[in-house]
Amino acid sequence: MSQRVFVFTTAYWPLIGGAEVALTEIIKRLPEYQFEIITARFKRLLPAKESIGNVTIHRLGWGTKLDKFVLVLTGATYAKWLAKKNKPALVWSMMASYGGLAATSFKKANLNTPYLLSLQEGDDLKALETKMKMLGAWWWFKKIFTKADHVQCISHYLADWAKRMGATCPVTVVPNGIDLKTFYCDQERLDTRTEKIIFTASRLVHKNAVDIIIQALAKLPSNFKLRIAGGGPEEVNLKQLTKKLKVEDKVIFLGNVPNHQLFSELNQASVFVRPSRSEGLGVSFLEAMAAGVPVIATPVGGILDFLKDNQTGFLVPVDDANKLAEKVSYITDPDNQQQVWEVINMARALIKNNYNWDHLAPQISQIFDHLIR
Known part of the structure; x- marks a missing residue:
């Protein structure tokens, strides 16, 4: 039976950016795993649940821009319910974003489940840190890094950031690629x-x-x-x-x-x-x-x-x-x-x-x- 990986990501197919493309390219090359994608819905026309190959997409929210906050507030609870049926072998957060906050909450309640954080950030990191402080989520944001069991970064620049943010686990650079x-x-x-x-x-x-x-x-x-x-x-x-x-x-x-x-x-x-x-x-x-x-x-x-x-x-x-x-x-x-x-x-x-x-x-x-x- 395939081992399950719970993936927390703010956006996913068909809402495609650099991180989502990377996630798709990796997943299709790892058919031995079953991936449960927990993400925000953002568009009402997108189904709340959808299966494609070795991927099941769980879209939370009502199809609005506010769904990223729905992901933060309910993502971990939804994943806990999902885990009762199929316990994950691994929790994977794609980026230190809204999905990362949900992944951290899930990890806190499931300490024995290993947690991988992938950093794909391309925006100004100082601006991102300032935003989190203004939202009053700085302590929670830092836990995305400190709770990780491994951090994979697409560049040495982001690897340095992970360590600066308090990651004490192994930090590995594996860049994005192309087809x-x-x-x-x-x-x-x-x-x-x-x-x-x-x-x-x-x-x-x-x-x-x-x-x-x-x-x-x-x-x-x-x-x-x-x-x-x-x-x-x-x-x-x-x-x-x-x-x-x-x-x-x-x-x-x-x-x-x-x-x-x-x-x-x-x-x-x-x-x-x-x-x-x-x-x-x-x-x-x-x-x-x-x-x-x-x-x-x-x-x-x-x-x-x-x-x-x-x-x-x-x-x-x-x-x-x-x-x-x-x-x-x-x-x-x-x-x-x-x-x-x-x-x-x-x-x-x-x-x-x-x-x-x-x-x-x-x-x-x-x-x-x-x-x-």
Whole structure:
């Protein structure tokens, strides 16, 4: 009989972000386990309970934005009821978020059940800590870390945070990966087009600094265009900025783009840009690197785990549109193509060897085995 893992996560399929994609990729590579996903409902059209393969999804709440608080308040109680029928071998919290608070409450009442915390945070950590203090949940928030029996982090940046937050258990770095079958391309891409395409893929939120890309575009010649994949609360402001800087005819907002279309976008891009203000890791960078697209990023958070300046990508300072424009010009200049190709090839090799889900999921399985035995 399959061993059961209770997974507490604030959101899950079909509400997909970086952490949810990672969870899905790991689960489908661990068929020997039965996963019970305890999450917030958020949308009324989503069923309260749904089974897909070795996963049963339990969505709590009424289908509103407030369901994340329902998860916090009732998640542990629901899990206790679930455990009466099928006791879990492991409790797994995806991120130190609302689901993490529920997981901690469950762990407190089930001390003998091992508890794994996975950190996938990409937002500003100081802002997150401030938010928890303002909500009066700081002591509870810290218990997400202190009650864990093992913490798995997607970057060394987050591993340092876990220790700073009081984790005394083993802390392991296992990064997120990508599906090489979808994104990997080992063919040389000779970009001889007059029109140069800057491509970015991210949530349209402040921390991803799409505004800086638009400002940089305004400083570049007229043959440069910008294609933006993703949606979010900053979209209206970003569109207003394109009009203010008179570049609205050079910017295309694509909305949320499925994976198969994302590779097509990368395939026509001259350069991938995301000048993040904070970043836990950033799978979009890895996907671009695997596809053979030169990447421009900033030296923040977990980015430095995989992007070395002029080796596997190119770095620019945070909030510096001038430097970003200069770097885009440098990368797309035909005179610099030899160096750019060397960087692309090193980046592709790094992704193939170190960021392949088929290699990473077994590392998560090893953590499971260590905790359960």
